[in-house]
Structures are given as C-alpha cells and as structure tokens.
Amino acid sequence: MAGFQWAGDLTGAAPVIRTMQVAANCYVGQLLREDANAGGLVEPIAAAAAGPDTTSNIIGICTGVVTSPTWDSTYLGDLATYDTTQATLVANDPKGPALVEVTLLTPTSLIKGPVCKDTLGTAPERKACTTGSSDGLTFVVATIDTTVSNYSTAYCSKGANRGQYRKITTGATTTQTVLVPFTYAIATGDTFVIVNIREGFAHIDFGTQFQSIDSSPALTSYYYAYVHELNLDLAGKEYAVFSLGSSHLAIGR
Structure with a gap:
C-alpha cells in the first residue's frame, strides 16, 4: 500500500477500523478529516492553513475501499469515488454511497509515511x-x-x-x-x-x-x-x- 500506514500505538492498543461514507474522492493511504458540509463523513485532509493548522479534524487513515474500488496509477492505490446521483449509487457494488475503511488515529497512534x-x-x-x-x-x-x-x-x-x-x-x-x-x-x-x-x-x-x-x-x-x-x-x-x-x-x- 502506498501512502500512510498505521504502524502501531504507544500504548500497545490494537487498530480500530471503522467503515465511513466519503464526502469527496478518497484514495487508500490518504489521511482523512471530518467533512461537516458535504453529504458524507470524511474527505482527504488539506495543506496546513496556519502555523499551526487549526481547521482540520483528522479522523484517520484510509486503509481500504469498500465500494467499487478502482486502481489509480498516480495515487498508487484504490480510489473511492464520491457519488451524488441515484444512477451511480445503483451502479455501485455494493449499491449505495461510496464507503471506505478508516483506521482511526489518536494522539498515541504511530503513523508511517513516505x-x-x-x-x-x-x-x-x-x-x-x-x-x-x-x-x-x-x-x-x-x-x-x-x-x-x-x-x-x-x-x-x-x-x-x-x-x-x-x-x-x-x-x-x-x-x-x-x-x-x-x-x-x-x-x-x-x-x-x-x-x-x-x-x-x-x-x-x-x-x-x-x-x-x-x-x-x-x-x-x-x-x-x-x-x-x-x-x-x-x-x-x-x-x-x-x-x-x-x-x-x-x-x-
């Protein structure tokens, strides 16, 4: 997997993985943040907006695509496509909005990244x-x-x-x-x-x-x-x- 990976926890805790609906196109290996304005729950983080950044509520790492994964050669991983029409939701496998697996991050999470x-x-x-x-x-x-x-x-x-x-x-x-x-x-x-x-x-x-x-x-x-x-x-x-x-x-x- 390209991109960020969960590398353990300072407390020895096991990873916690949740399935979440995307609010924008998401790729495996991306850090994801909360999206309060779109129809889904998570989207890729943004570049820092201040020193330090105060706008991103980072939720976790995209570690898998549940709905109709598509390989992307630029991002070197699977893509989850954000859909907002009934036709695309019906065409998805499984049917419905695009879902990803998110490994949750806390202050004690260890993240490995290139x-x-x-x-x-x-x-x-x-x-x-x-x-x-x-x-x-x-x-x-x-x-x-x-x-x-x-x-x-x-x-x-x-x-x-x-x-x-x-x-x-x-x-x-x-x-x-x-x-x-x-x-x-x-x-x-x-x-x-x-x-x-x-x-x-x-x-x-x-x-x-x-x-x-x-x-x-x-x-x-x-x-x-x-x-x-x-x-x-x-x-x-x-x-x-x-x-x-x-x-x-x-x-x-």
Whole structure:
C-alpha cells in the first residue's frame, strides 16, 4: 500500500477500523478529516492553513475501499469515488454511497509515511556538496527549496560522515549550517539528503496527494507532530514514523 500506514500505538492498543461514507474522492493511504458540509463523513485532509493548522479534524487513515474500488496509477492505490446521483449509487457494488475503511488515529497512534518532494515517487533533495568545511559545521549545495532553521535535517548519504543526521540550525537555499558538527570534515562531493522535517517535536506539512510528508515545504503553515523515526538512507524509500499533535485530531484533543 502506498501512502500512510498505521504502524502501531504507544500504548500497545490494537487498530480500530471503522467503515465511513466519503464526502469527496478518497484514495487508500490518504489521511482523512471530518467533512461537516458535504453529504458524507470524511474527505482527504488539506495543506496546513496556519502555523499551526487549526481547521482540520483528522479522523484517520484510509486503509481500504469498500465500494467499487478502482486502481489509480498516480495515487498508487484504490480510489473511492464520491457519488451524488441515484444512477451511480445503483451502479455501485455494493449499491449505495461510496464507503471506505478508516483506521482511526489518536494522539498515541504511530503513523508511517513516505517522505517525498510534494508527490509520491519524487524523492527528497539529495545533493552533492560543492563547498565543505574542516570543522563539519557548514556545507554548500546547489540551490534547493529553503531549509527552515531548527526544523530541517541534513543526512550524509556519501562521504566520511555517511549515516549521520544533524539538525540544521541556520536554514538557507545553498549554505547549510549545523550547531553540532558532523564528526569528520565535510569534503566536496559528499552527498546530503536535506528535508524540512526533524526527529522529535516537529513542524510538518503534507504532499499534494495527502499520502506523504512533504520534504521541502516553507513551514509558514504546519501541523504539530512528534517524529519517532526519520530514515533518509535509501533514495526513493525515505520515510518517517510519527504521531500527530492532539490539537489536529478529532479523537483525543
């Protein structure tokens, strides 16, 4: 399954899955929120509307389509189509409005999701260093979307510091600065993965398909999250395991 997945619970609780009527087209792997204005119950979340977001009541993850599932090659999962006419309701299998399986989220839920540059299948920035430093505190890469001071991460994927993560304390489009140095000197040609997410208390936003964490948002608007694990090792397979802040959830706020 592409997109977000339920990865456990801090309390050891089992997943709670409910069948819900959609209020917009929904895809497996999307985060879903309450929809109070349409005919159904849930719809995909939206990009953060403030810092922090105060508008989304996130209910859970779409983990299955009950009614007439249709595979979508862009979203890499099944689609549930929102229908509002009798003819389409009769044509559905089973008959009636489109239903999805939703795995409910609480503040202790663990969510695993890909880290992508805006859309599924687009890997985060992975850039070669053009200017290094002997003290391991700065390095320069070709222009990227600006990093966010104290809320971005640099991971060395090639070079003497391979496997090391550091929080970027001064963000920019080219020169990246850390407060805790990389263990060894940074050399020209070393490669770094750079994302606007960090382990621990984080500000995050989601890709346009709402199936991934966006790797390079400006974070002027964001969701609160606690990132338990950030893994940037393999290109195209970057992921994070996180819990959402209770203020964004319909359950447990």
